[in-house]
Amino acid sequence: MFSTETLKNHVAFITGGAGDIGYEIASMYGRFGAKVAIVGRNRERLDNALQKLRAQGIDAAAFVTDVRDFDQVKHAIEQTVARFGALDILVNNAAGNFHCPTAGLTPNGWKTVIDIDLNGTFHGCLAAYEHLKRSEHGGNIISIITMLGVTGWPGAAHAAAAKAGILSLSRTLAVEWGDDNIRVNTISPGPIGDTEGVQRMYIDTGRDELERRKTALNRFGTKADIAHAAVYLASDMACYVTGDNLVVDGGRWLKYVAA
Ligand code: HXC
Numbered sequence: 001m002f003s004t005e006t007l008k009n010h011v012a013f014i015t016g017g018a019g020d021i022g023y024e025i026a027s028m029y030g031r032f033g034a035k036v037a038i039v040g041r042n043r044e045r046l047d048n049a050l051q052k053l054r055a056q057g058i059d060a061a062a063f064v065t066d067v068r069d070f071d072q073v074k075h076a077i078e079q080t081v082a083r084f085g086a087l088d089i090l091v092n093n094a095a096g097n098f099h100c101p102t103a104g105l106t107p108n109g110w111k112t113v114i115d116i117d118l119n120g121t122f123h124g125c126l127a128a129y130e131h132l133k134r135s136e137h138g139g140n141i142i143s144i145i146t147m148l149g150v151t152g153w154p155g156a157a158h159a160a161a162a163k164a165g166i167l168s169l170s171r172t173l174a175v176e177w178g179d180d181n182i183r184v185n186t187i188s189p190g191p192i193g194d195t196e197g198v199q200r201m202y203i204d205t206g207r208d209e210l211e212r213r214k215t216a217l218n219r220f221g222t223k224a225d226i227a228h229a230a231v232y233l234a235s236d237m238a239c240y241v242t243g244d245n246l247v248v249d250g251g252r253w254l255k256y257v258a259a
Helices: 020-031 043-055 070-084 107-133 157-176 196-203 208-213 223-234 252-258
Strands: 011-015 035-040 060-064 089-092 139-144 182-189 245-248
Touching (some): 011 020, 011 107, 020 035, 020 043, 020 089, 020 223, 089 107, 107 139, 107 157, 107 182, 139 157, 139 223, 182 223, 196 208, 223 245
Parallel strands (some): 011 035, 011 089
């Protein structure tokens, strides 16, 4: 279904693009023909990711950006448009979280995660809007969330609330910006085995077998599973899909609710 032409002449901007899932999306978008800009806070990680993208022959750029700062996001998007001539796809992937029972969470700990995940996503959407409106392919916004935002996430109330907020924001924007030919969707990954988050939360803590069994398919997903979903949503094959939340979690949330 996909070919090197699928995203040809599309320009994608991916926050957290040097991280596990963000890099996989950038790399796959590039291999399907897109030009990609990645942003993140850490220059060294960003430079490494940029080198790896370019080594695959992908036309890529990287800008050090903290998504908590609207002006930085706006500037990075403007640099992307100046470099590649357009913006067609925004992927809000940057996220930060840590495990902490709510009673022990400080107001600043709460605010930090809300700032990165929810406010960072809003900043991306707002800064990208005027450019996405002008996209000759139709604009696309894809935000990475989790069904734990819907079910609740004991030990991560800040991240759960932020992800639920992104789901709601995306549904609102899908309607508000539909007339502008901008599609707005979310992807809800389940536990993705080859990521730092799952390594830290489940593998390092010896809970990996238990967590695998919590999925209907009895296994962790891969970064490529999420990138495939992100290619689909950004492509013309999903041209009538907006306001959707594509759950790519091996049936984890259904088993969670059914248990
Ligand atoms: C309690 C903590 C804490 C912890 C930070 N804080 N870590 N509180 N337990 N483990 C508090 C601090 O005390 C401080 O509050 C406030 O949070 C801000 O902390 P800083 O360290 O100053 O923030 P900052 O340097 O901006 O770092 C942001 C961060 C950090 C979110 C805290 O973890 C980060 O940068 N993470 C990025 C990478 C990441 O988390 N990736 C995970 C994505 S994976 P006070 O009150 O003391 O000032 C993922 C997978 C989900 O999301 C998988 C689901 C299945």
